[in-house]
Amino acid sequence: MTYINHIASFVKYNRNKNRMTQEDLAAKAGVGLRFIRDLEQGKETLRMDKVNQVLALFGYRAVPGSQKIKDPYDIFINHFNIKVHIYLKNKIILAGVIIGSVSEENEIKAWKFVSNNNAVEFQKTKNENLIQVIQHSDIENVENI
Structure with a gap:
């Protein structure tokens, strides 16, 4: 990208x-x-x-700098509430759905994620204990399934 x-x-x-x-x-x-x-x-x-x-208008401007591996806004627009594989930098692969973001100072820092194993129960109960928070900096890539 x-x-x-x-x-x-x-x-x-x-x-x-x-x-x-x-x-x-x-x-x-x-x-x-x-x-x-x-x-x-x-x-x-x-x-x-x-x-x-x-x-x-949003308090930003484009300047030269290094590019992150996966832009948080790309994840939000293209992978939110869709079944995904999340590839972490530690080589773990997670399968599930990104259901929310965690922001600090108007910047997305982490993602609320429900694994495929917990998706049905979460859909029924909305039990917050089934949500895993994944730091954006730990993500290598995200792909829709």
């Missing part, structure tokens, strides 16, 4: 979190609706000044 796809996931996540339509976001950022659509679809050739106009 390229850096622009991370930004696309981040923008879409924050737009939805703030209950904004693409039209609302375009108007507030001072960019065109087409630009927002291109940005959220991960178009590779976008003007960075306009990208930063959009990011500024």
Whole structure:
């Protein structure tokens, strides 16, 4: 996944979190609706000044830096409430469903996860003891099953 796809996931996540339509976001950022659509679809050739106009609404801007193995906003957008395999850095593979996120200072730090073994019971009882919290920094990769 390229850096622009991370930004696309981040923008879409924050737009939805703030209950904004693409039209609302375009108007507030001072960019065109087409630009927002291109940005959220991960178009590779976008003007960075306009990208930063959009990011500024959420208190961010694009700057050079190292890329994480799996962007948390990509996980939220593409793997949330779907059966997944989570590949941990310690080589353990977990199968189940990501049901929530744990945030600190507006940044996702960990994931609430229910394993396939506990999914049926959790669905019936909503027993919090069946939820496993997985630190985002421990994740190597996530794939939909």
